[in-house]
Amino acid sequence: MGEGGFNKVLYVEDDLDIQVVAQMALETVGGLTLCVCSSGQEAIDKASDFDPDMILLDVMMPEMDGPTTLVNLRAIEKLQKTPAVFMTAKVMPSDVERYKKLGAVDVIAKPFDPMTLATRIQSIWSECHGG
Amino acid sequence: MGDKAAKAPVSMEAKLAQLRAQYALKIEQRVDALQALVQDLDGAEDSVRSNTLTQLRDETHKLAGSGATFGFPGVTLYAREMEQACVQSLATDTGAKDTDGVLVMIANLVDLCEKLRRATNEQEQVPEQGQKQEQAEALTVRPRPAIPELHDSFRQKVLFIMEYDGPTAMQILLEMDHFGFDARIINHPSKLMNDLQANDDVDVIVTGLTFGGDDEVALKVLSDLRKDNAHKDMPVVVHTSLESMKARLGAVRAGVKAYLLKPVDMADLVDVLDHVTMRHEDEPFRVLVVDDDESLASHTELVLQGSGMETRMTTDPMGVFEVLDDFSPELILLDLYMPGCDGQDIAAVIRQREEYAGIPIVFLSGEADKTKQLSAMEMGGDDFLTKPIQASHLISSVRIRAGRFRELRSFMVRDSMTGLFNHTTTKQLLDTEIARVQRSGADLALVSLDIDHFKNVNDTYGHSVGDRVIKSLARLLRQRLRSADVIGRMGGEEFAAILPESGLEQAAHVCEQIRQAFSEIVFHTAGAKFNVTISCGVAAYKDHNTATTLSDAADKALYTAKNGGRNQVVKAD
Numbered sequence: 001m002g003e004g005g006f007n008k009v010l011y012v013e014d015d016l017d018i019q020v021v022a023q024m025a026l027e028t029v030g031g032l033t034l035c036v037c038s039s040g041q042e043a044i045d046k047a048s049d050f051d052p053d054m055i056l057l058d059v060m061m062p063e064m065d066g067p068t069t070l071v072n073l074r075a076i077e078k079l080q081k082t083p084a085v086f087m088t089a090k091v092m093p094s095d096v097e098r099y100k101k102l103g104a105v106d107v108i109a110k111p112f113d114p115m116t117l118a119t120r121i122q123s124i125w126s127e128c129h130g131g
Numbered sequence: 132m133g134d135k136a137a138k139a140p141v142s143m144e145a146k147l148a149q150l151r152a153q154y155a156l157k158i159e160q161r162v163d164a165l166q167a168l169v170q171d172l173d174g175a176e177d178s179v180r181s182n183t184l185t186q187l188r189d190e191t192h193k194l195a196g197s198g199a200t201f202g203f204p205g206v207t208l209y210a211r212e213m214e215q216a217c218v219q220s221l222a223t224d225t226g227a228k229d230t231d232g233v234l235v236m237i238a239n240l241v242d243l244c245e246k247l248r249r250a251t252n253e254q255e256q257v258p259e260q261g262q263k264q265e266q267a268e269a270l271t272v273r274p275r276p277a278i279p280e281l282h283d284s285f286r287q288k289v290l291f292i293m294e295y296d297g298p299t300a301m302q303i304l305l306e307m308d309h310f311g312f313d314a315r316i317i318n319h320p321s322k323l324m325n326d327l328q329a330n331d332d333v334d335v336i337v338t339g340l341t342f343g344g345d346d347e348v349a350l351k352v353l354s355d356l357r358k359d360n361a362h363k364d365m366p367v368v369v370h371t372s373l374e375s376m377k378a379r380l381g382a383v384r385a386g387v388k389a390y391l392l393k394p395v396d397m398a399d400l401v402d403v404l405d406h407v408t409m410r411h412e413d414e415p416f417r418v419l420v421v422d423d424d425e426s427l428a429s430h431t432e433l434v435l436q437g438s439g440m441e442t443r444m445t446t447d448p449m450g451v452f453e454v455l456d457d458f459s460p461e462l463i464l465l466d467l468y469m470p471g472c473d474g475q476d477i478a479a480v481i482r483q484r485e486e487y488a489g490i491p492i493v494f495l496s497g498e499a500d501k502t503k504q505l506s507a508m509e510m511g512g513d514d515f516l517t518k519p520i521q522a523s524h525l526i527s528s529v530r531i532r533a534g535r536f537r538e539l540r541s542f543m544v545r546d547s548m549t550g551l552f553n554h555t556t557t558k559q560l561l562d563t564e565i566a567r568v569q570r571s572g573a574d575l576a577l578v579s580l581d582i583d584h585f586k587n588v589n590d591t592y593g594h595s596v597g598d599r600v601i602k603s604l605a606r607l608l609r610q611r612l613r614s615a616d617v618i619g620r621m622g623g624e625e626f627a628a629i630l631p632e633s634g635l636e637q638a639a640h641v642c643e644q645i646r647q648a649f650s651e652i653v654f655h656t657a658g659a660k661f662n663v664t665i666s667c668g669v670a671a672y673k674d675h676n677t678a679t680t681l682s683d684a685a686d687k688a689l690y691t692a693k694n695g696g697r698n699q700v701v702k703a704d
Contacts, residue, residue: 089192
């Protein structure tokens with residue numbers, strides 16, 4: 001169980017290697033519960049049932065990219081205010097602005113350090129909740 | 132970090148290692164695939180080329196995003212460059228009309244792909260995160276010579292290695308580990324502050340300057356470090372391939388103590404690290420002021436003390452020798468005109484005593500006549516300062532000369548290779564120590580120490596390697612023994628240590644630990660690794676109460692150790 005009711009993360013990433021390592025980082029180190037999706041469509045299909053506390057999205061994915069996925073997720077009523085975080089290998093200031101306009105609360109640069117990813121996610125969560 | 136963040140880190144480390152290994156296995160195939168795609172670009176139709184570039188862009192994007200996570204920072208670096216090259220080509224590709232442009236683009240991609248391939252052979256070790264230190268150790272390949280505590284004051288120096296290139300970081304870590312540093316790797320300057328906060332025992336930082344193609348970031352972080360009171364004096368050593376004046380200046384401004392160009396010889400690095408981490412409790416210069424005018428002398432003393440020097444004053448020129456022997460100054464300030472005898476006569480008399488032949492003598496006087504000043508110098512003065520003298524002149528004149536004298540004397544008493552006391556000085560100090568214990572009745576032990584089969588090391592690996600072995604032993608001895616202990620290099624591969632207030636058993640125990648620690652040091656030389664051992668003979672003053680008998684007893688014990696198969700410590704009867 002995460003801090004202050006923080007537990008469930010919807011994680012969307014097409015790169016399997018990254019998927020595995022991030023999942024491990026968040027589950028093993030962070031003690032979080034993950035719903036891992038390999039595409040934007042899969043995330044949209046599963047999001048409602050999973051009812052995440054946070055959404056973690058890769059930006060660059062084939063077919064549906066991260067921002068588009070988030071726009072679609074926001075269409076689901078209970079996900080309208082769920083904090084969303086993008087992960088990307090290309091962090092341009094202009095992009096960050098764009099992501100924030102889409103309702104992202106933060107952007108995590110790739111490659112990330114698997115040992116500190118969970119801490120990072122947790123502090124983003126705390127900030128969102130006035131912690 | 133929340134409690135659960137620390138949950139089961141061991142299994143995380145282990146799993147991570149597994150994932151890294153898997154990734155390492157796959158990565159070459161992925162680069163093969165990239166290379167094939169790059170080859171397809173050659174002679175391809177415009178539409179095909181555009182598709183291929185898009186594929187290349189997406190695949191390199193993935194690699195850039197994952198490489199460093201799995202311990203391949205170089206993969207991230209070059210994959211990102213390739214990705215950018217693809218993005219650019221896609222945006223500017225003018226098609227087959229521009230044949231040259233296409234060829235240049237392909238050549239560039241081929242080149243980057245080659246760099247990427249090389250980077251796949253350079254996986255770094257698992258970065259350790261401050262508090263996860265212990266758990267991480269179980270996993271990483273660090274051979275840690277289990278160096279036991281010898282004296283309470285002994286502590287391994289903690290070294291942070293800030294380096295983008297994993298293999299380089301690993302190499303430094305391993306080498307420094309052999310030299311007794313507790314080294315930890317930080318793979319990016321952005322983590323430095325956090326890691327320093329988590330480790331308040333860091334003694335020195337070794338850093339590269341280029342991180343992911345960024346030559347500025349490390350210096351920026353180091354400059355910030357200087358603004359932080361807790362770390363403003365942290366010694367930092369740079370090792371880099373950047374030779375530009377700009378980089379060097381930047382380093383100086385960021386308070387960097389030493390700037391080494393790659394490839395760095397590890398023995399040099401150790402020397403530098405030792406030097407910058409030496410506790411510079413700079414002993415204050417000792418200055419003797421001889422002046423018949425007490426108020427003037429006191430004033431001079433005050434000025435010198437104000438700049439941190441230690442002073443002694445005498446108004447009686449006849450009593451100078453007494454003070455000399457008692458205070459052993461490093462510089463004498465002498466008034467030129469005093470009742471009863473001239474300053475220059477005193478200087479001449481002092482110079483006649485062998486042990487003071489080299490001590491700097493500076494005349495202080497109101498004498499403005501250059502001829503008289505020169506004649507005073509001829510009688511053994513080193514400088515002539517005319518009263519009234521500016522305080523700053525006095526201080527710098529004294530500091531420069533006393534500093535030079537100290538350095539010169541160290542050449543006379545120390546062995547140049549190891550910095551340990553030389554044979555003569557060690558013998559003298561043994562006499563002094565024995566005289567002392569004869570008065571006080573305290574314990575004293577003497578150790579004779581010799582490197583086993585040293586000739587073999589020289590013959591097999593060459594003299595420079597032999598020198599490294601000797602320096603390493605000297606370093607270990609300095610590290611393990613107390614500052615009150617006298618350590619001497621008696622010649623070649625022979626050493627001696629005088630341990631005040633130590634009995635036979637204590638001294639033997641200390642030697643045993645040193646013997647073991649030294650045998651665990653792995654020496655690397657082109658294509659070979661080897662270990663070297665030492666033998667020790669220990670004798671105690673309580674059983675042998677003159678310098679000669681004590682030395683003989685320690686030597687005899689050493690021979691017994693040698694004859695008994697070496698790599699051992701033997702106590703004298």
